[in-house]
Amino acid sequence: MIPIIKFVVRNSNYVSWSSSSVTANGAKVLWPSTLTVSFCTNNNDSEKKPSVKKTSKAMKAYLERARKHEEFIKKENLEYQIGKRHLANMMGEDPEFFTQEDVNKAIEYLFPSGLFEPKARPFMKPPEEVYPPQKAAEFDEAGRPYHFLFYTGKANFYKLLYEVVENINNLNKYEDRMIRKHLTPDPTQAMSMIGSQWLPQDVLEHRLVEPLHESQYAAFKLAFDRLVSHPYSYRVRDFIEEYRKPLVNQVALQQIPEPQYDENGRPYVTTTNCLRKRSWAEVTVRGAGSGKISINGQGLDYFAEIQSREQILFPLIMTKQLKNVDVEAKVIGGGPSGQAGAIRWGIAFCLRSFVDKEMIEQMRLAGLLTRDYRKPERKKPGQAGKRKKFTWKKR
Known part of the structure; x- marks a missing residue:
């Protein structure tokens, strides 16, 4: 009978032998080809302890800076909320519905300033708008950067x-x-x-x-x-x-240009950079006119839609200058709505030189002197359009 020899191996998964026999108690034992030798490993010794990830020094420094910045912003935000409530009580308004626009008006009323530089004027804004933002963590706890650059x-x-x-x-x-x-x-x-x-x-x-x-x-x-x-x-x-x-010069918005005179002695004012959506226009309003309107060498019938024509006539009708001035406009780009909006803003801007200050204030309240910076919303990937979605079908 051939004995079965069991080897116990620690911290290893295999054993190699260079001889086909082994000596046990002085007797030489041959290894038959059918003999199976089992190797046992001690699982208790081979268990590995879980590795603990160490936080890098850079990450520790960043976390400390982020903690101090959050505490500072939280403190400033609390002071801002308290100050806003006091300001609302001073103005006799409800603090719960006191917006940032109301805060700006209250500051301008309580602390009038004739300083020209905006940075020198008193203001009160949330701390997120006053203090520069901080970068987010650019690396993980092990110090590996997130960004490929x-x-x-x-x-x-x-x-x-x-x-x-x-x-x-x-x-x-x-x-x-x-x-x-x-x-x-x-x-x-x-x-x-x-x-x-x-x-x-x-x-x-x-x-x-x-x-x-x-x-x-x-x-x-x-x-x-x-x-x-x-x-x-x-x-x-x-x-x-x-x-x-x-390019919108705020000083130019406040200063009304003086009319120039052509060879015939007619006063005229030209406004360039009239923008609306994707349209650009250049408008010239001439005084002592008869109400003639020229758009790219054509009349008011340049626009086929009535709404676009009404946009052109609105500032002239409001200022009662429809039969007193002539309008010459050059417009490119965009569609009828954008071109009409650009020309309307240019006409209103030029008419300031032909009306009094009260009418200018009425034009401002009517929104004729406010530039419209809205742009068309882009199409979204994975959607049928800007807001439209594809029809969902279960099957």
């Missing part, structure tokens, strides 16, 4: 440049498809940068939550200029306009 030092800035290059490549692919189809870009949809500029460096830094050097800001403008120069740049209009700022 973390080690560049300015991840948000270089990600923005990456998106610009990605849009340019997509537009190039689209242009190649159009060329193969023998199609050319629509010139009426070309983007116009008139009346707006790129975001200033300080505004861009606040949006990216990163300080930028002058060379990096120049690279930002150069990249976007290249994107705008693409013949199909209107396909990414929404992305470009996120980093554009309309």
Whole structure:
């Protein structure tokens, strides 16, 4: 009878032998081919203790800064709420329905200031709007960065440049498809940068939550200029306009321009950069006229819809200047509604030089002197339109 030898192996899962025999008690025992040797491991010894993840020093420092910032914001927010309630009681209003607009009016009433610089005037705003935001954690507890551009030092800035290059490549692919189809870009949809500029460096830094050097800001403008120069740049209009700022001079809004005189002695005022949706217009109002209206060389019948014509006539009828002035307008881009809105704002802006201050105040209250910055909402991916959804079918 061949004995079965049981080997107990600790901290190992296999044993290798170089000989086909083993000696037991001085006797040599041969290993037959059918002999099975079982190896047992001690499970108690092989159990591994769970590894404890250590928090990196950078993460500890960030958590400490975040904790102090949250405590500071919480304290400032509490003081802001208390101050707003006191201000509402001083004005005789309900504190529960006292909005930020009411706060601004109350500050202007209680603390009048003739200072021209807005930063020198007293104000009261929530602490989230006063103090700059802090970046969120960019790495996990083990110190591994979340962002793939973390080690560049300015991840948000270089990600923005990456998106610009990605849009340019997509537009190039689209242009190649159009060329193969023998199609050319629509010139009426070309983007116009008139009346707006790129975001200033300080505004861009606040949006990216990163300080930028002058060379990096120049690279930002150069990249976007290249994107705008693409013949199909209107396909990414929404992305470009996120980093554009309309040129609206607040001082010019308060100062009424003096009329100029042509060779016939007629006074006239010209307003450029009249914007509405995707339309741009240039409007000239001439005094001592007969009510003639010219839009791109045509009459008021340039607009087929009655609503658009009423938009043009509204400021003239309100100021009672319909038969006293002539209007000349040049408009491009957009549709009838946007073009009519741009011309209406330009006419109202020019009419300030032909009416008295009381009428100007009435125009302001009627909303004729307020620029409408609303833009068309973009289509959402995975949806049928801007808000419309695809029909859901269970089967």
